[in-house]
Amino acid sequence: MAFGTMGSAVARLLVATSFLDLPSVSADDRPDGVAEFMSSTEARRQARPSIEQPLQPEDLEEFIPLEHAFSSPEQLQDNCAGTGFHVSPSNEFVRLEEFRALAVDFYGSGAPKLAPGSYAEQIMNVVLQHDRRIAAVCPLAVLQALLLRSEMLMLGVYTNSAQSQDLHALHFSEASKKNLQYTALEQWIKSVLGGPLPDLGWPLAKGWGRMMRYYDLLWTDVYDSEDAWAVMEQPGQISDDQYHDALADVAKVLGGLGVEWWPCRGTLIALLRHGGRSGRLSRGLVDVVERDIDVMLGVHDEEDWEQTGRAIERGLLEAGWDRCWTKPSADLSSDYRYAVRRDLLYCVRLKPAYVLLDITSYIAGAEVPYVFVHRVCEEPGVSDALADGGVVAGDGCAAPVRTGPLQHGGGVLLKDAIHPMGRCRAAGMSISCPNKPLDTVQAMVHSGLDAGCIALPTAKGREAEDPWTRRLQVEGLRAEDVRILRERSQRLDALGFQSMTPFFESCVGLENIIAEGDVQNFT
Secondary structure, eight states: OOOOOOSSOOEEEEOSSOGGGSOBOOSTTOOHHHHHHHHHHHHHHTTSTTTSOOOOHHHHHHHSOSBOSOSSHHHHHHHHHHOEEEETTTTEEEEHHHHHHHHHHHHHHTOSSOOTTOHHHHHHHHHHHTHHHHHTTOHHHHHHHHHHHHHHHHHHHHHOOOOOHHHHHHHHHHHHHHHHHHHHHHHHHHHHHTSOOOOTTOOHHHHHHHHHHHHHHHHHHHHTTHHHHHHHHSOOOOOHHHHHHHHHHHHHHHHHHTOEEEEOHHHHHHHHHHSSSEEEOGGGOEEEOOSSEEEEEEESSHHHHHHHHHHHHHHHHHTTOOEEEEEOOOOTTOTTTTTSOOOEEEEEEOSSSOEEEEEEEEEOOSSSSEEESOOBOSTTHHHHHHHTTOEEOSTTOEEOTTSSTTGGGTTEEEGGGTSSOEEEEETTEEEEEOSSHHHHHHHSOOSSOOTTOOSSOOOTTSOTTOHHHHHHHHHOOOHHHHHHHHHHHHHHHHTTOOOSGGGSGGGHHHHHHHHTTOOTTOO
């Protein structure tokens, strides 16, 4: 069945039995089952108090109908078949039976979520908008709408890569409230019927199973990471020694697993420029490049990443780190955000100083001359990706061009940019680095970075509140700083490490400006 568009979902509810003729039930006349499900709701709420939004008795009073137009499953089925509403602007009459059929088709399709603006989604929204009135006649439709909405919220948390406690907790809280409403309404239906909940062809069990899969999966992501998120929002200071100790943990764990990995983005730039996290310049100025540890990690395929990610988490937890979690890098605007994998692994160590490990995994096992982060292997996704400029990513698969960390490189990175690997100095360590560092930087999404001139420091894209960033922004670079950076690269060259030596040439124009004393143009 095609999921069309309803336009403006302004609805006027029409039911087979007039609401004016429904028998009234006062709060005092409410069946004993109502008090029972209020108590069970309270008990359920206590299980996860840090995230769930409590469903107060007054919320139930506003949600649970005071009147009902059924007393048997047969009456309930007749009501659901005959209840509907007109929608504007076409004034089309939509029956709840059609909503049931759409839900059956949706679950049968295997689609991850209702398409935004789809016919089914807009009917769902109308049902939720009039939930109490519809529940008095066909509560099964409200149960179905609650499940669909909860799943959408859970999937949004699951696929959203933003590191925001507030965003995740808000969506999770709303979904939890919908879950509690579902339980309360289910118990009310049972109390009215005096027996079990009939499904009457509504795919409630399927929807409940899908929603709870996300609920259970995300509980650890949201609840257990509250402390980590609080620290992430105010990470505090970290010394070079603490940073290098954390990097040593990462190198030991990844080295022990025998995986292909290398520093990327800010971490790579810091090691090429200074042989460590930071480096001193003139006037006591310090170029603090990075506080997170950015890493790219190659795996043979998607299944390999699942196993490797769990092994990394175990190793870091044994080393004293606090927790890890995965996220997809596809952002909210991507057409493929619900089709791609969770390619990112974040791990945090809170003490002695907060540090975040940000691992981006890529697929290296395909028989193509490049690696990629995401691929789609089902139609119409493959055809759409190829038509949009994507490339072949294995048999019957395509790598989308504008999704994930490599989108500045067309969704891929040539393998010869990685191999043969060189070595980077990381304080007292030697770690693998990509063959063509600049190619990797230019291929990856980078915030505020001047990828055309990575040899010289800039305040762009850095934490504005950092005191070293503020000094760099105010004072700028001078000719003496360029000399210090060149000599540092030469020392790294002499020790057999990769450095910024090949990349000063692209900064010649800016270097000349600095040498002439104008420091305002490169900050």
